[in-house]
Amino acid sequence: MIYRMLALNIDGTLLQDNGRLNKATKEAIEFAVSKGIKVTLVTSRNFSSARRVAKELRLNTCLVTHQGSFVASEMDKPILVRRINEDVTHDIVRFLEAFNCQIRLVHERYTIANKKKLPENLIGKFVIQTSNRFSYSETYVDSLLDKLIETPVSPPKIEVDFDNNIDLTDAKKALHQMFHEINCIENDNHILEIVPQGSSKLKGVLYLCDRLNIQREEVVMIGSGKDDLALIEWAGLGVAMGNASTKLKRSADWITRSNNENGVSYMVKEHFRKQQPIEFLKKMNLIK
Structure with a gap:
């Protein structure tokens, strides 16, 4: 062949x-x-x-x-390019904030995430990366929902890091029932990746x-x-x-x-x- x-x-x-x-x-x-x-x-x-x-x-x-x-x-x-629209992104984040997880809105130009379990040296790491030609901004906020009210986002992907597979399974099942506009992909290490339907x-x-x-x-x-x-x-x-x-x-x-x-x-x-x-x-x- x-x-x-x-x-x-x-x-x-x-x-x-x-x-x-x-x-x-x-x-x-x-x-x-x-x-x-x-x-x-x-x-x-x-x-x-x-x-x-x-x-x-x-x-x-x-x-x-x-x-x-x-x-x-x-x-x-x-x-x-396929995106999760702003309203759906807002509603997904509001639902997920009830879980003990880190939520990352992964845009092609930047990531916005809550501060859960943020390593102490992480901010310094990204400051160094800004000099790279393909620099990528990562912002961590106390409340992701408040940030979205201030600045709506339509990301190609939402990445959710759960503490355990039980929460991941429960959230995945609920998201599937609540939102027809998305597809949930289970990845390794308790990661759930949410993308637009058809992606x-x-x-x-x-x-x-x-x-x-x-x-x-x-x-x-x-x-x-x-x-x-x-x-x-x-x-x-x-x-x-x-x-x-x-x-x-x-x-x-x-x-x-x-x-x-x-x-x-x-x-x-x-x-x-x-x-x-x-x-x-x-x-x-x-x-x-």
Whole structure:
């Protein structure tokens, strides 16, 4: 099979547990790009954060971010944006503030969150980031609801960090019954991600594939999280990282090494080293 797209999750996949990109991973991505493979990042992260990772990998392609709600290669020129409208955002926050959780309104340009369990060194961290070309403002307030009354927000994603899975399950069930405009995606570590109805990592990749005229069987997806399951099951070649859950591994076509063992590098070199460059295959009329 000839593969034309490589889709990659970031956390637990590209990045090691220490948050860094290994040199071998960077080289593997450069190798795939040199073959003419379209490489994209598919993540729950905001666009600015994903763009920094893409820059380190020397990628200038469209990124599927905010759980598929924001797809773009440039901040000001998105090809797909879905948002939770201001009134719904307000009502969701009012409901969630009854739980012991941290609520983050994740806009593509900034995040606004309540101050629950804020590490003491966090503010300093973001002051340093402001000098970055892809700076991203993060504001923490005492009352998120009061902030929304003052400044309404229509974010592509709301991220909620619960203390336990019981609260997460209860909140998810209630939100599903109360709001038809949203979709709730359960992620790792008691995280619930709320996106506009119709948004998901899979929907974002489908939209991108349609624009690039890439078929399902031509896509390789490498992931490690709960929210990667649908994409791994859909892709022509679904690959689970060695550090992924048992459920994800059972759904994958192939299992690579863990993120701390250069699993992405190992998989890319194994599967793409024998594939001829895309331009050569087109000249030989083997693909269109």
